[in-house]
Amino acid sequence: MALVRLRGPLKRLAGDLSGHAVEGATVGELLRALERAHPATGGWILDERGIVRRHINVFVNGELGGVETAVAPEDRVDVLPAISGG
Amino acid sequence: MTELLVGTRKGLFVLEGEPGGPFEVSARAFAGEPVEYALRDSRTGSVLASVTSAFYGPKVWYTDDPKGEWEQASGVALPEGGEGALERIWVIVAGEAGGTLYAGGDPGVLFESRDGGASWELNRGLWEHPSREFWQPGGGGLCLHSIATWPGDPDRLAVGISAAGVWLSDDGGATWRKGNEGLVAGYVPENTPPDQIGLCVHRLHRAPARPERLFMQFHGGVYRSDDAGETWTDIAAGLPSDFGFPLALDPGDPDSAFLIPLTADTDRVTSDSRVRVYETRDGGASWMARGSGLPQGHAYLTILREAFDWLGDGEALELYFGATSGDVFGSRDAGASWATVAIRLPPVLSVAAG
Numbered sequence: 001m002a003l004v005r006l007r008g009p010l011k012r013l014a015g016d017l018s019g020h021a022v023e024g025a026t027v028g029e030l031l032r033a034l035e036r037a038h039p040a041t042g043g044w045i046l047d048e049r050g051i052v053r054r055h056i057n058v059f060v061n062g063e064l065g066g067v068e069t070a071v072a073p074e075d076r077v078d079v080l081p082a083i084s085g086g
Numbered sequence: 087m088t089e090l091l092v093g094t095r096k097g098l099f100v101l102e103g104e105p106g107g108p109f110e111v112s113a114r115a116f117a118g119e120p121v122e123y124a125l126r127d128s129r130t131g132s133v134l135a136s137v138t139s140a141f142y143g144p145k146v147w148y149t150d151d152p153k154g155e156w157e158q159a160s161g162v163a164l165p166e167g168g169e170g171a172l173e174r175i176w177v178i179v180a181g182e183a184g185g186t187l188y189a190g191g192d193p194g195v196l197f198e199s200r201d202g203g204a205s206w207e208l209n210r211g212l213w214e215h216p217s218r219e220f221w222q223p224g225g226g227g228l229c230l231h232s233i234a235t236w237p238g239d240p241d242r243l244a245v246g247i248s249a250a251g252v253w254l255s256d257d258g259g260a261t262w263r264k265g266n267e268g269l270v271a272g273y274v275p276e277n278t279p280p281d282q283i284g285l286c287v288h289r290l291h292r293a294p295a296r297p298e299r300l301f302m303q304f305h306g307g308v309y310r311s312d313d314a315g316e317t318w319t320d321i322a323a324g325l326p327s328d329f330g331f332p333l334a335l336d337p338g339d340p341d342s343a344f345l346i347p348l349t350a351d352t353d354r355v356t357s358d359s360r361v362r363v364y365e366t367r368d369g370g371a372s373w374m375a376r377g378s379g380l381p382q383g384h385a386y387l388t389i390l391r392e393a394f395d396w397l398g399d400g401e402a403l404e405l406y407f408g409a410t411s412g413d414v415f416g417s418r419d420a421g422a423s424w425a426t427v428a429i430r431l432p433p434v435l436s437v438a439a440g
Contacts, residue, residue, distance in 0.1 A: 009142065040158070044142045047171035048164045055141045081141040 002075045004034055010045065010079060014038040027058050028067030030077055045079055055082040088397060089440050090416075091133065091152075092408055093121035096432035098135050100152050105404050105418030109427045113153040123392055124152075125178045126440040127187065127202065134159075134187065134203045136175035144174045146189060148203045161206035162189070162197060164213075177392055177436075178203075179233040182240040190230030194221055194247045196259065209259045212245075217264075222284035224248035224305070231391055232290035234315075236297045244290065244300060244315045251285030252302075254315050265311070268318035272306045273351075289333040289391045296340035301370070303333045303345060303391075310343075310370050321370025326357040331391035332407060336420065338399030341369045344376075344421060346389045346407060355386035363405070365421050379424035380415060387411050392436035408434030 001021040011018045015038060022037070024030035028050060035042045047053055050067060058065050059078040071077060090101040090109060098121040103109030115121075116137050122144075124135040133152045138144045147156040164172050173192035181188055181198070189197040189206065196209040212230075221228060232246035243255045244265065252265040271283050286305030293299040302309040302318065307328050309318040322328035327347040336342035345364045349357045356362070361380040364373045381387070387409040394407040403420040410433040417424045 043145075043163055047143060048166050048168060049171055050167065051171070053141065053143055 001073055002030055002071045002077055004030055004077045004079065006079055008081070010041060013040040013044060024071060026067065026071055027052075027060065027065050027069045027077060030071055031058075031067070031079075056080070057082050088404060088416075089126065090395075090406055090414065090427065091124035091126060091135075091436075091438040091440070092414060092428070092431060092434055093123050093135070093392070093436035093438075094412075094432035094434055095120050097121055098124050098137075098152065099428075099431055101414070101428055103427065105416065106423075106425055107427075108425070109414075109416075111428070115152050115156065116147075121435065122174055123177050123436040123438070125180070125438050127180050128440060129180065129184070130202050132202055134178050136178060136189070136191075138174040144172050144191065146175055146178070146203065146206065157204070159199070159203055159206055161199075161208075164195065164208065173227055174229075176229045176231040177233060179235065182235050182238060186240065188233045188235075188243075190233050190245060192227040192229045193223070194218070194228040194230050194250055196230055196233070196245060198259065211255070211260050212253065212262050215253075215262055217281070220281060221247070221250040224284070224286045232287065234290055234292035234300060236292065236314075237294050239297075242297075242314070244292065246287035246290035246302070248288065249284030249286040249305070252287060252290065252315050265315035266318070267316060268311075268320075269304060269309060270307060270320070288331045291333055291335050291343075293335055293340035293342075294337045299340050299369075301333055301335065301343045303330050305329070306351060308345060308370065319370075321366070324373040325364055326362075329354075330389075332389050332394030334394045334396045334405055334407075336396070336399050336403045338403075339367065342367050343370065344394070344396075344405060345373075346394065348388065354388050356389075359384050359386055361385045361387055361415070363407075363417075363421050363424075376417075376421040377424070378422065379417075379426075387413070390435055393434050395437045395439045397439040404439060406437050406439050408437045410434060 092099040098115040100113040101109035122136040146159040149156040175191040187199040197206040234244040236242035254265040288303040298314045300311040308322040334344040362377040397404040405417045408414040412431040414427040416427040
């Protein structure tokens, strides 16, 4: 299973754990599986369309990815707020 | 003691004080996050807040104590798997039925809660309206920002959407029809087909003492309806500008309305570089400037649509408004005189008095 790593409020919503071993072949599948395991994260990373919110970045092994990015069982997926704001 | 819930670009500020003077900041919640709107439901004492995180999207939160823990409300989202996503919740209003609340948001959506704000449901009648594909967003998005309930009758609702006009329901929101006759959009050619005109309502309120009467600040126009929103009459004559956003009423006087005109849509600051509230007591036949105690020289303030509220009525009517400058002003005598309530807050998005 891939390892999804969360920080800040996302970590808090996911049982106050930063690392989550999750099943899925793509980033989108991983994030949906995370929502099922921790329903409080629903709507925080993916919007209603199933798209990663505009100012959240998802990195697969350090490289920027999207919902369709393929994920292997040993991969590490970091979910981070983007550098943006005002 | 009056409480103001002030939504700002950087959090919710709870201000407390005696009318007519400066207020104290008694709490700040959601530090750093845009708080579009907050309301204390006087029936339950609960506070509800609409927060639009730049990162994590729009959420509605509720609590019994704004200084304490907040719970996230459920159901504040569009149907999953569709083409749209909720952008933000602009306003929250208490309904007429017990425990009922309404929330309006972008893209032109209405939510209803029947449990005091813990859970919400999308209003399908408006969401699935066949004309929706023709609705156009205004500069602030396709925002449903005004929800006018009818005292004593939970079935009758009016909502204002920028720029999809006024929508009326007589069956609790199951079905909706337009209520736009008489509104003139000066920003499109005269021969534009009516169904292609985006009607940019800026703010809408119902006069509770005469519920068939509504007042509206339009995008270039001020209107009154005496038939529950079916038709509208221009009442802008006598104002320095027909452009502005917020609108307030004296709930005890159905002939009253208060506006804060801005110079023009191309220069959205207080007209004549002075801050003045304009009051009518004759249904808009005449307007009187009220500025005593407000900045009167080189004052270029912008007051947004949700940033003007009232408490009480008659001679004891309290009025409060906040500006994007971070200043909040208040009156304890129905606008006759004004005082500074708070300064140097983040840009003010909304004010709710309770």
